[in-house]
Amino acid sequence: MSFLIKSGAALLTATLVSAAFAQAPATNPARIRGEIVSHDGDTLKVHRRSGDTVSIDTKPAASVSAVKTMQLSDIKPGTFIGTAATTGTDGKLTATEVVVFPESARGTGEGHYAWDLGPKSSMTNANVDTVVQSTSGRDLKLSYKGGSNVVTVPPNVPIVTFTPAERSDLTPGKKVFIVATPASQGTYVAQRVVVEKDGVVPPM
Known part of the structure; x- marks a missing residue:
């Protein structure tokens, strides 16, 4: 039974990640970030950051x-990550x-593409090839199909992984990140x- 529960949780997580981070320009899903106002039956009302x-x-x-929450030290060569990043004037x-x-x-x-978290924001879903300590944090050399880049991760940047939750967790005041179809x-x-x-806000 425990094996089935773990397998089900892993499948749920993989499916969730696919929807949240895969590019799907054909369907143009909306990414909604905000705070729950109410949850009545199947209707969730969210006050967006906008x-x-x-x-x-x-x-x-x-x-x-x-x-x-995870730690920066948990990211090692061979880890597959998704990271939103901003591009500086130096590129x-x-x-x-x-x-x-x-x-x-x-x-x-997998890949590198525009993201809507802020100005000049991008998303890179890629394999971590190397991790190098730098004066600004850690530099991750990332590779993905068709390219590669280097992302600096400052010490204060939120680092998370997915964990199961229930509909009972959808209570007023909670912050949410939702992928939805208009x-x-x-x-x-x-x-x-x-x-x-548990006090951990979706940073996506």
Whole structure:
């Protein structure tokens, strides 16, 4: 039974990561970041960082997960990560958050592409080839299909990995990161929900 539970959790995590970090320009999913206002049945209302409040249909098929904190020292050569980063005037990438993928999700969303976390933001999902200590933190040399780059991870950058959560965790005041499909009249249908748990806020 424990093997089945662990396997199910690993599958859930891999599926969640795929939706949250894979590029899908054909469907243009919305990434909603904000705070839960209410959760009534399948309807989740979220006050977005942009200032408006949106209604999101969280059907039973929508997966719910959370994140837990990891350390910079947990990132080693061979780790598969996703990192949002900003590009400096010198062209160098500096991480604003890092997600450590479980091995079951290796290869998810692999590549380097634009992200919507902030100005000049990008996402790189890649294998860590080398880790070098620098004056600004740690420099990660990343490789992915079709390219490679180096990302500096400062010591204060949030580093997380996915962990299971329940719908009962979707309570008012909790911060969320949601991948959803736009629906009619300004509403959304959730594909995946990542919710704050044990004080750890989704940094994506």
